[in-house]
Amino acid sequence: MEFFKATVDSVEKEEVKIGDTKGTFIQWLVTKAQGSESYALRRFIMKPGGIITCHNHKYVETVYLLKGKLEVTAGNQKVQLEKDSYVFINKFVPHELKNIGSDEVIFLCAISYEDDMTIKALEKCSED
């Protein structure tokens, strides 16, 4: 596709199913199918209490927070994100994302396309 415009409301929401993930929905905004061969851009909605449990993958990932309070555990660190803060998670680094606020969490997530896009669910990301 040479060029297209869309609004997020027009993009289907799919429930995320990784390990014991709950209350989390993904929208694929831009993908290879539309001509973006190096990266995909997705939008996530996490309900209060929502969590994406520990996992890793070959692709790198950037999470940019648009709304709410998100805790990210990755690479032996635990950080909190608020609006307009972001994290970068490199290849194969185990990570977990958790809505720690009382509102919905919304974030954008850019990932690289790799030869292997497998997501591996892991037991746990931290010592807690």
Next chain:
Amino acid sequence: MEFFKATVDSVEKEEVKIGDTKGTFIQWLVTKAQGSESYALRRFIMKPGGIITCHNHKYVETVYLLKGKLEVTAGNQKVQLEKDSYVFINKFVPHELKNIGSDEVIFLCAISYEDDMTIKALEKCSED
């Protein structure tokens, strides 16, 4: 880098200089230098009256609007973006971005890394 967190306020703003571009600043949020080899994520701030004049490049580009009213001219189309709408612009498609509101425009912009990252300024993108 395995993992890092940042807030947008900590990232340097550089003035954008493409053709007759004005009132526009870029922040490089995530780049190859930090381990992201396939894509970069940038944030743009356009003052009222700001414009990025017509240009093209080999890399693909996604613009996701966070704030304000942005007009995008690309591929013989002219579209208006408001918060939470986005465009995808494929390789070498000439495009121009213009703040058409009275407030600041803020958008995120994901691009692919290509063997040639040259930006070519062009005379014009539309028949106007």
